[in-house]
Amino acid sequence: MTMPFDANTDVSNEALLVAFGNGDRVAARELTMRLTPRIVGFATRILGDRAEAEDVAQDAMMRLWKVAGEWRQGEAKVTTWLYRVVSNLCTDRLRRRRSVGLDTISDPPDDTPSAEAGMVQSQRNSALNDAVLNLPERQRQAVVLRHIEDMANPEIAEVMNISVEAVESLTARGKRALVTALAGRRGELGYEDD
């Protein structure tokens, strides 16, 4: 049985996932359209590489499809689970980069998004993204989840598998570092220099 999801966007992610677990392909399409742009955006901000972020998103969605059949309703939010998977996959990739010594080469800012992505970043957002990419990895994740993905601290704690206090500490330190890093780029951010 397939549900007319296009006509009813009120269907929860969880209901869609359960429908997919019962063999509904239309549910997979709706979940992909809802969730993938968000996790690609998150992974891009963490990794600084759109192509790599798309690979991570595909990997995370594959894991989601595989758990759909045994998803226990009411136990976890689909988005929290998915962000956690993405967070771990990004951490793995960053660790791998370090182990092969790629960190010695400066991270290229993701200022060349693929044409198909249609993501034209303004100078303002480039300045922010550069500064975010220069934060330590855990601070970066916490800041992006809190201030760009607009997630509440308890949910971030669940995604990152740390305490709420640790999230507060990471976001506070991350913000302070950003303020310092962006001080010389007020003009790019659209603010007049004092």
Added chain:
Amino acid sequence: MTKENQLSDQELDDVFAQEAANEQTLSPALMQRILEDADQVLAAQKAPEISARPAGQFTLWHSFISAIGGWPGIGGLATATVVGIWIGFSPPAAIDELAETYLADKNSAYDFGDFMPSIDDLLSEG
């Protein structure tokens, strides 16, 4: 760089808000890759269902077979059954002779009471 050049909290929040408002798009190629993965998972879920059903119906039968040692056990059991029935209906002469030798003929056969202990045996002092 002076402290005066630093962003205020409000300014930083505005920059975050602008970034968050940037709509992320999903490339058709990525969408296709992800949906192909979904199809692959669905196909894998359906495949074992077809072969699992007959196995599920004969679970007890399969347990019994494995308990007696598999199909060779079934062969042995069938042979023993046939031989038992054959002996029952048409006993070989050797078995009759054996029975007469050790149990005497049917006229002098023991009675059930012969196997019961006598009250005298129980009352006798030793």
